[in-house]
Amino acid sequence: MKAVLQRVSEAAVTIEGNKVADIKAGLLIFVGIEDADTQEDIDWLAAKIVKLRIFNDADGLMNLSVQDVNGDVIVVSQFTLHAATKKGNRPSYIKAAKPDAAIPIYEAFVKQMEKELGKDIQTGKFGADMKVSLLNDGPVTIIIDTKNKE
Template structure:
């Protein structure tokens, strides 16, 4: 399981001209899933995201977590995070999990994130053509892969 986390002042997701998610001050989490991802990956990644100290404290030092700052979250599925680009110029997405595997893991990730965060998490729609808009705060962008825990 791989995520790209962006600290945002605001973010939104639009599908077919309808805004389906919108937050201020929090994280936009782009989530890529592979076939061998498990609940263990979900638990580890969710815990890492809510406790990652990337929000400013009173002195402006990145010392507060999402929990400390009462931030909000939007999770967007993004199979392209697992693109293989070694050969040729057309990315291969063979590593990305197919919907029958990815959708249950995506839903479980959102549910775990809500439990760890203690409040609802907004989402895009799995497989939809989404327009994601964000104002990256910092900018702060972090990539985390649950397969690289050690």
């Protein structure tokens, strides 16, 4: 699994003109799933994200997690995170899992995030044409790949 985390002051997801997710301070997480992903990847990634200290403390240092600041979270599926761009000018998405494999992993990740965070999170809609708006705070953007843990 690959994830792109953006610390946000606000974020929203709109599908066909309808706002389906809307948060204030917290994280907007784009997640890409590949066929090799397992429950171990889900558990590790959710725990890592919830504990990652990327929010400012009283001294302005990044010492607090999204859990510490009681931040909100939106998770959006994004298969394009697995784009291979080495050859040619048209990205290949061969590593991205097909929907029948990816949807259960995505849903399990959302549930695990809720369990780790201790509250409900918001989502986009898997496979939908989504319009995502955000106000990146910092800017802080972190990329995590569960296949590159060390």
